[in-house]
Amino acid sequence: MKPTNQVKMEFESRSANEGFARASAACFAAQLDPTLEELGDIKTAVSEAVTNCIVHAYPDTIGRVMLRLRLFADNTLEIAVRDWGVGIADVEQARQPMYTTGGSERSGMGFTIMESFTDQCRVKSGSGKGTTIVMRKKISMRTARK
Amino acid sequence: MPMICTAENRTLTVRLAGEIDHHAARQLMMELDREIERRFPKLLILDFASVSFMDSSGIALLLRTWRRTQEVSGAMKVIHVPKQPGKVLKAANLHRMIPITFEEL
Numbered sequence: 001m002k003p004t005n006q007v008k009m010e011f012e013s014r015s016a017n018e019g020f021a022r023a024s025a026a027c028f029a030a031q032l033d034p035t036l037e038e039l040g041d042i043k044t045a046v047s048e049a050v051t052n053c054i055v056h057a058y059p060d061t062i063g064r065v066m067l068r069l070r071l072f073a074d075n076t077l078e079i080a081v082r083d084w085g086v087g088i089a090d091v092e093q094a095r096q097p098m099y100t101t102g103g104s105e106r107s108g109m110g111f112t113i114m115e116s117f118t119d120q121c122r123v124k125s126g127s128g129k130g131t132t133i134v135m136r137k138k139i140s141m142r143t144a145r146k
Numbered sequence: 147m148p149m150i151c152t153a154e155n156r157t158l159t160v161r162l163a164g165e166i167d168h169h170a171a172r173q174l175m176m177e178l179d180r181e182i183e184r185r186f187p188k189l190l191i192l193d194f195a196s197v198s199f200m201d202s203s204g205i206a207l208l209l210r211t212w213r214r215t216q217e218v219s220g221a222m223k224v225i226h227v228p229k230q231p232g233k234v235l236k237a238a239n240l241h242r243m244i245p246i247t248f249e250e251l
Contacts, residue, residue: 015167015168015169016169018167018168018169019165019167019169022199036229037229037230037233040199040229040230040233041233043199043230044199044201044230044233044234047167047199047201048201048202051167051168051201051202051203054168055168097238104206104209104210105171105172105175105203105206105210106202106203106206107202107203107205107206107209107238109202109205109237109238110202112202112237112238113201113202113234113237113238116237117233117237
């Protein structure tokens, strides 16, 4: 299926860009006329994915983070977050709730949140290969709402 | 991220405002640690009424602050949690560990 609209942006892995990334995603997603709760879900999922890049992909350096947003005719938003950092050796382990390599400042709940706030969350990674996260969320149609 | 603290009879109330993400969390952790060490609260109340956004960084922040409070033999509760931060806390089952009251919306 071809997207009806898309945007792609790249920014540096600085923590100040976490807010920028989720606000941008929310602005773009507004075209689908989401509810406040759906907007909150989108912002949360983007925030988790981008924070992972900043904390884990580039632990000691500043690297590139790509955010691509695509809209589809069935009112689905696709969020892709990509980095070219250290990668995840064991994706299954990283997705486990409470698992973290980030110490007491991190909860290990990032993937759990991404999974529960979207309809689909796919992770492609490997040691030294960077990481790509693709999430999909269907936005309810206004007419179908009460 | 602004934070307003008031203390009375060893009850420390901290009102947080704005967005709690990884960017804001480190500063908040330091400030909360400092307040706990200064006041040794019997009860720490975190008021979330003005928190407009929170991601999993907030879960780590709450767990850490909760442990710190227990170390000084205090209790902690979180009040007035709006919908979005509430959904994140519920997804992590944090309300099973820490007393949390959610704002009815």
